[in-house]
Amino acid sequence: MRTTPLDAPFGARLHLETDAPLDAAEREAFRKAFAEHGLLVIRDGPLDDARQIELTGLLGRLEPDEDGGPMRMEVTNQHDQTTAPDGELVFHYDYAYDPTPIPAIGMYGQLVEGEVTPTDFVSSSTVLSRLSASLVEELRGRDAAHACFLHRLDRPEERSVEPEPLIARGEAGWGPEHYWTHHPAIFSNAFGVETLFLCLQHTDRLLGLPRTVSDGILGEVYEALYAPDQIYTHAWQPDDLVVWDNLTVQHARPEPREGPRTLRRYHVSETDLTADYLRVAREQGLV
Numbered sequence: 001m002r003t004t005p006l007d008a009p010f011g012a013r014l015h016l017e018t019d020a021p022l023d024a025a026e027r028e029a030f031r032k033a034f035a036e037h038g039l040l041v042i043r044d045g046p047l048d049d050a051r052q053i054e055l056t057g058l059l060g061r062l063e064p065d066e067d068g069g070p071m072r073m074e075v076t077n078q079h080d081q082t083t084a085p086d087g088e089l090v091f092h093y094d095y096a097y098d099p100t101p102i103p104a105i106g107m108y109g110q111l112v113e114g115e116v117t118p119t120d121f122v123s124s125s126t127v128l129s130r131l132s133a134s135l136v137e138e139l140r141g142r143d144a145a146h147a148c149f150l151h152r153l154d155r156p157e158e159r160s161v162e163p164e165p166l167i168a169r170g171e172a173g174w175g176p177e178h179y180w181t182h183h184p185a186i187f188s189n190a191f192g193v194e195t196l197f198l199c200l201q202h203t204d205r206l207l208g209l210p211r212t213v214s215d216g217i218l219g220e221v222y223e224a225l226y227a228p229d230q231i232y233t234h235a236w237q238p239d240d241l242v243v244w245d246n247l248t249v250q251h252a253r254p255e256p257r258e259g260p261r262t263l264r265r266y267h268v269s270e271t272d273l274t275a276d277y278l279r280v281a282r283e284q285g286l287v
Helices: 024-039 049-057 126-130 133-139 211-225 274-283
Strands: 002-005 012-015 041-042 071-075 091-093 106-114 119-125 142-146 179-182 186-188 194-196 203-206 232-234 241-246 249-253 261-268
Touching: 002 024, 002 091, 012 024, 024 041, 024 241, 049 106, 049 241, 049 261, 071 106, 106 126, 119 126, 126 194, 133 211, 179 186, 203 211
Parallel strands: 012 041
Antiparallel strands: 002 012, 041 241, 071 261, 091 249, 106 241, 106 261, 119 232, 119 249, 142 179, 142 203, 186 194
16 A cells, blocks of 8 residues: 555545555555545446445444444436535535534545546645635634535525524424534544634634624635645546545536536534434525
8 A cells, every 4th residue: 555645735545555445554554554644546447335434433433323333425417316516616624504513425426427526625735835824823722613504595695694592403493593613623533633613615704703703714724725836636536545534635526528427425423413404405406
């Protein structure tokens, strides 16, 4: 097993060089590469579900489906049973608005034909070295509020407001207006990697500051975070497996292209959160 850096500010190509189950040393090398690079691209030929489950499962507990096996999801433009909304998606962490966002995602190019929609990635950990010391000090120790929908679903021109009291996930009355939580603006993941945790799609504000001040700080952060030379655009090829740290790396979907694309997904999660969100999303026609 070896790695070669991507032509990007972060991430690496991981060469497994074996079809056999990884031994203990190889499993440790995989986790070390993941911690160091935040995003791994594996192009070693076709991978079945079992191999994808093996590799993604090296990073933690895979969220189970209702039958108890690893939850298999699809992000696709081939049918309406996809697990992501249509159209462009700006930079985000999956489930940033949940108290326990998922730490790792693995997506595999099951169907990639013609000119397909790429996926953009940026690193929230490497950006810290590009922010001023005074800005990092302002963010350190401060929490931010995150929402699934920053604007109201019924009146998109209006900003969403964090409800009080906030109903916890799965409890009676819980729904999209309660998809809110707070996280530290800077924290360390399970591998000890310090990272920013602010994103364009879900971060509403920094707590303890006037809205205008918070918006100014977030704007300064986003200017550095989303600088064009900091974005890695992954052009999907058949049988690509991309595994990334959802706490230190954000992803986005640029303008969709017409080519057929189905990405097979498994993710690591400490809790069984997806079934709750998918149930409500399908009831309300959000996916």
